[in-house]
Amino acid sequence: MTRGFAEVKQDAPKPKPKASTALRRAASASLPIRSNPNPTRSDIQPIFTYATAERYLMQNLRGALPKGAVSLHDAWWVPKWTDSQTGKDGEVFLFANGSFVCWGLGEDEAQRFAQEVLANSGAELAPLKEAETEDLEFVTDPEENTRLQGDLIVLGRQPPLSSEDTIPMDLPQSVLPRETVFARYAFSQALSRSTALSVLESSLEEYLTSVAPLPRALQKTGKPGLGRRALVMKLGELLRFRQGLNLNRENFSDTPDFYWSEPALEAYFNSLSNALEIRTRTRSVNDKITYAAEMQSVLRELLTETSAHRMELIIIALIAVEVVICLIRDGPELWEMVSGKKEEESQSPETQ
Template sequence: RQSLTSFKLFATNSQGIQDNISSLQLKKRLIRRKKILEDKLVRPPGLYSVVAFATAEEYDLERLIKGLRELDLYEPKVIENASDVVHAVAKYQVEKEPREIFFFREGSVVLWNVTDLESSNVLNFLRQYEQDSYSERLVQQESEIMNYRHQSKGRASALEKDGDFLVAICDNPEITLDKYTFSNAMVLSVKLGIWEASLEKYINTIEFVTEDLKKGSKIKISREEVLRKHGELFALRHLINLSSDLLDTPDFYWENEQLESLYLQVRNYFGIAKRTRVMNEKINHCVELIELLSTHLSDKHHTRLEWMIIILIMVEVAFETIHYVDRYMS
């Protein structure tokens, strides 16, 4: 993942900036090692795949439910006390293990035991219910692939050290809640991956500014652009810290300690807390830089206004002097 080294800012004029800013080292964000979707023919018996995608900022779940019923391939169901998710089960079974999908209102989808071809069809179907869709390349790049298999009878669902999901053999409502819990944590990772990519793109757009600052060159960015950049940062910070569950545990798990423990295990596996902390630190560094630019450009603007006033006064004095001399000579 990208990292920004800390820097000290003490002055707002060009020379002061050049003297006091240290190098802003930018590294390409390292893509975390992820599991690869294995072909069913080479996959060990009893091992199934679960894939998560973040495809948009939000889904219209109410219209999506109607669309699923019209499609008549999946049976949409609701999960009690979880109004922002739709659970869909395939009506036509290909094998004994069911095919299930969880659609999350925040623009993410998790597919259990669904083939690559069927996944593509589901993603295409989703497009009509998306708000602010992401690019296909970004969706695929930030997806998460995991494996799951069923636990020995009588044992609870858990997460193995290698990241495989162990799903308990139990009654249908309980196994659905376990799968929902795994899915809920997975969508946090894919959504965070989208935001990490957005921050990386943002940092790349301001890299030239740090070079100008180091060299003491003229800053090639306007006050309006700086204001927009400031807004982009605060919008991203709002998404991460206020509009998501990255910083706390959803209310859904408060009354079920077993599901909460499972949810936290998967969160820890994906490093959600650490990745969120790193993102906030990067955003803070970017905010410092943008605030410096804003102050510097404001000072330049004020200086320009002061010089204009001085020049106008000098012109006025010159005209008065000319008039005085003209009257004196007359």
């Protein structure tokens, strides 16, 4: 039996919106669904994305995942995971970018999944000090079309897929309808990208904060404020950001190859990617990296000039030392030679 809107809102986890995204600004578009429940529509349920590392080693996850987990294109899919404390059932998609997406599970359940499944798997590459999260909500309604409406995903009817090979015949039973498993996969991949991008954004903000005092130090003292080794380390950190943003197998700008032959799934993926402004945020991060690289280049040139000036002073000092040594070693002999010549010059007129 479908519960009233007020009860649904009370039970559903309160979202922590990221106000900068168009998805949150368009939240009002989902109000007609939220405020008008009908008999065919399910309760509003949470989607929670949780990033715990910079990357997951996907081959290491095989032995750590619960029984029934299968590889689904670029993700591991856990069709049913039951929380040990609340008893809630949900499904989980895990992606190589270091994040996983839970359908029907909230933040507490996602944390326990990370602790119970991922913590000892050896799959987390460069674990994060603090997990990055993103949350959303969904409903199922077989009488509606699958779509993103405002900040709510509706799972229902969808066009047939172009290829019969897209959906394996031996998919295990899930807690959610089998017909929309790849729609959920497409939405999950967009969500995981957004969360992984948030990890880079947070790390880059910390980096920019750490180098923010350098221009002021240069203004006040005329010195870069960093040694050569520290500057090279900062440059390496910056290059790692750009590599993570643009050069990984799954970068943030390209549409995955999987969707090229599935326009319906590509539409789901792009609709959520656009709502989360992934491409705009990627350009913004690239611009910040470019600015930081330009500042690094200026500081590096200043260090090079300083080193060159120092080398010039050292060379001058060495020449001066060599002159002094020559004077000490050969000075008396030179003086005798000069004095002797003067005496000869003074005596030569008298002789004539």
